[in-house]
Amino acid sequence: MLNFNMPRYEIIRNEKKCINCKVCAKQCANEVHSYDEADNIMRADEALCVNCHRCVLLCPTKALTVKKYPLEFKENANWTAEAMNEIYKQAETGGVLLTSMGNPKPFPIYWDKMLLNASQVTNPSIDPLREPMEIKTFIGRNPDKLEFDGKGKLITKMPPKLELNAPIMFSAMSYGSISKNAHESLARAAAELGIYYNTGEGGLNKEFYKYGKNTIVQVASGRFGIDKKYLNTGAAIEIKIGQGAKPGIGGHLPGAKVDEDVSATRMIPEGSDAISPAPHHDIYSIEDLRQLIYSLKEVTGYKKPVFVKIAAVHNAAAIASGIARAGADAIVIDGFRGGTGAAPARVRDNVGIPIELALAAIDQRLREEGIRNSVSLIIAGSIRNSADIVKAVALGADAVYIASAALIAMGCHMCHSCMGGKCNWGIATQKANLVKRLNPDIMYKRLVNLVSAWNHEIQEILGGMGINAIDSLRGNRFMLRGIGLNDKELEILGIKYAGEAI
Amino acid sequence: MITINAKNIHYRALNDSIDKAVRTSKNIKLTDVCGQRYIGRGLDENIKIKIYGTPGNDTAAYMDGAELEIFGSAQDALANTMNRGKIIVHGHCGDTAGYAMRGGEIYVEGSVGYRVGIHMKEYRDLKPVIVVGGAAGDFLGEYMAGGAIILLGLGLSKNERITGRFCATGMHGGAIYLYGGTDAFNLGKEAAEVKLTNSDKEFLKKHVKAYAKHFNKNLSAVKVNNFKKYAALNKNPYENMYCKN
Ligand code: SF4
Numbered sequence A: 001m002l003n004f005n006m007p008r009y010e011i012i013r014n015e016k017k018c019i020n021c022k023v024c025a026k027q028c029a030n031e032v033h034s035y036d037e038a039d040n041i042m043r044a045d046e047a048l049c050v051n052c053h054r055c056v057l058l059c060p061t062k063a064l065t066v067k068k069y070p071l072e073f074k075e076n077a078n079w080t081a082e083a084m085n086e087i088y089k090q091a092e093t094g095g096v097l098l099t100s101m102g103n104p105k106p107f108p109i110y111w112d113k114m115l116l117n118a119s120q121v122t123n124p125s126i127d128p129l130r131e132p133m134e135i136k137t138f139i140g141r142n143p144d145k146l147e148f149d150g151k152g153k154l155i156t157k158m159p160p161k162l163e164l165n166a167p168i169m170f171s172a173m174s175y176g177s178i179s180k181n182a183h184e185s186l187a188r189a190a191a192e193l194g195i196y197y198n199t200g201e202g203g204l205n206k207e208f209y210k211y212g213k214n215t216i217v218q219v220a221s222g223r224f225g226i227d228k229k230y231l232n233t234g235a236a237i238e239i240k241i242g243q244g245a246k247p248g249i250g251g252h253l254p255g256a257k258v259d260e261d262v263s264a265t266r267m268i269p270e271g272s273d274a275i276s277p278a279p280h281h282d283i284y285s286i287e288d289l290r291q292l293i294y295s296l297k298e299v300t301g302y303k304k305p306v307f308v309k310i311a312a313v314h315n316a317a318a319i320a321s322g323i324a325r326a327g328a329d330a331i332v333i334d335g336f337r338g339g340t341g342a343a344p345a346r347v348r349d350n351v352g353i354p355i356e357l358a359l360a361a362i363d364q365r366l367r368e369e370g371i372r373n374s375v376s377l378i379i380a381g382s383i384r385n386s387a388d389i390v391k392a393v394a395l396g397a398d399a400v401y402i403a404s405a406a407l408i409a410m411g412c413h414m415c416h417s418c419m420g421g422k423c424n425w426g427i428a429t430q431k432a433n434l435v436k437r438l439n440p441d442i443m444y445k446r447l448v449n450l451v452s453a454w455n456h457e458i459q460e461i462l463g464g465m466g467i468n469a470i471d472s473l474r475g476n477r478f479m480l481r482g483i484g485l486n487d488k489e490l491e492i493l494g495i496k497y498a499g500e501a502i
Numbered sequence B: 001m002i003t004i005n006a007k008n009i010h011y012r013a014l015n016d017s018i019d020k021a022v023r024t025s026k027n028i029k030l031t032d033v034c035g036q037r038y039i040g041r042g043l044d045e046n047i048k049i050k051i052y053g054t055p056g057n058d059t060a061a062y063m064d065g066a067e068l069e070i071f072g073s074a075q076d077a078l079a080n081t082m083n084r085g086k087i088i089v090h091g092h093c094g095d096t097a098g099y100a101m102r103g104g105e106i107y108v109e110g111s112v113g114y115r116v117g118i119h120m121k122e123y124r125d126l127k128p129v130i131v132v133g134g135a136a137g138d139f140l141g142e143y144m145a146g147g148a149i150i151l152l153g154l155g156l157s158k159n160e161r162i163t164g165r166f167c168a169t170g171m172h173g174g175a176i177y178l179y180g181g182t183d184a185f186n187l188g189k190e191a192a193e194v195k196l197t198n199s200d201k202e203f204l205k206k207h208v209k210a211y212a213k214h215f216n217k218n219l220s221a222v223k224v225n226n227f228k229k230y231a232a233l234n235k236n237p238y239e240n241m242y243c244k245n
């Protein structure tokens, strides 16, 4: 069958600079580059390129660049090249379009339509370099009231809490979807930073049990790698109901990625597909969710906070209220830009809502119901920088999860090809020769650098607002103003327009 | 043997007292159990609990070696994500028994509800087995990834079927053995009937015998040759469903 799809990228090789060293051929797991002995020249099969920049960066003479393929269709605002190419692909294969990472479509990014406040004259700003600034964050439930005995000693039993040195955690990415070295980097960075990383739904590799006190272990519908020891090893447990990149649908790690080590971690046979059903089949209601929350609490002696993670969907606020009432210690909301190792493109690009709106709606609803204080709210789904975090906290989040940003810190170039399992950066792959490209000794440091830098920036911005504790910003929407937003958006976000005074 | 009367005790207190009791005795008897959840959750080897009454949902969740004998029926999600251990139910059992169970054995004297054995797994020396005396509801062995489910279909009336609809839907590992088989239209498209091997027959003999012993029944009329075996057509059922974008 004639392939109607032209390459997406053009490889441009500067013949003057190229020294035929073949590094590009060795570096590209997609086998784009090859050496043509007869003509003593490097050639490229552009159709295979995913534009991950590996060859470009590793080329010793910087002879390479990758560009968008210049071929254009007749201009058509409706039948775009993308729309047509997808049809060509599906007509050829009959397959569901599978993609990776987060929603790339040009939907509004509300973080960029909100501006922060700062102090001028009337309340002095604070210099975090020289003045105390409290950024420690606690995640967990708060009791309804505190009781003290005659001598003033607290007698209320406090629910378990996580203590974070920054309002940032590494979001769930399973071993299987990402490599062991990537997991090790996340675990070590979390330990050094005094924060947490999340195992995702693929179990916990035996070698990483030692990072348990900085680990959040996940329980998803496939129940991979879950036993008593796993649950008791983590500092907290997260029930994954949904994921922002693919709300309402399950997961599916192809058998080809289930090698010996992944099989041992997931506790399933080698080569067997790891299928996560769309729902947990023991949860059809909030009452059932409560049953799972408490089964996890029972088997861990009520010592671990239990999170429940859902995708940001239209009804998220009501569902979040149910989750709080079901007894969860923290609610995690994953917005529609959240990444994934593999998801059907149509679902990723069309299902779910922006995290900013979901967060504002949930925080508002929980406040109205008088239960916001009893539970922590964690958000995820494309936090790109520290300003996003400050805005999220002002909208009501206790902490954020980052995943795509963490992968980018480790070299991800957002080629959206994780599903192929041939990540040239050693992240979304289980191939030993690729995994070893990711050196945990270096990568954990880069993660530490990123989070430390963001932490400084957060403190700087807080200080500028005259706030010396992140708790004072939480849900403080007076610190936000909208720009380029309509009335409805302002109403949902619960903020005023730039230029409006209190 | 320590006896705990569960009457009007909340599950948390009951499970706490079981935890305390197992420190001094490995044999526990629970009386007047009425819907308390999570009994036996996470309990280790060598612990034996006799349960009189009706234990609640998620009995034996994450259990890791203990043995439960239930003199009564079990509710939903028995042996949820169980790792090891043995459960004998002198009665019937609700939905999703053995959800994601990785190892151990469940013997149910009577029948079971919907989605039993859903996403059962196996791993190395762990191979879970569910033996049911009667029939099962819809979606038996859905997403099954390992282990074995055996249905004896004892005492079914003429119009009663041994399984409901959608049996073995999404199955990608393990085996389901049905006495007399089920109608093809009840079977999910990911599974098919396969031939009984000699080792299957040995396996069935062993478990039929164990069932007869646990429930004190004479099963000489049950002939292993009459079992039909169903297995996954493919351990990677959805491999060709996608195209990379
Ligand atoms: S896939 Fe990556 S390494 Fe291969 S040619 Fe394209 S940019 Fe270079």
Ligand code: SF4
Binding pocket: A052, A100, A101, A407, A411, A412, A413, A414, A415, A416, A417, A418, A419, A422, A423, A424, A425, A426, A427, A428
């Ligand atoms: S993790 Fe690897 S495959 Fe996935 S988008 Fe990043 S660079 Fe590409």
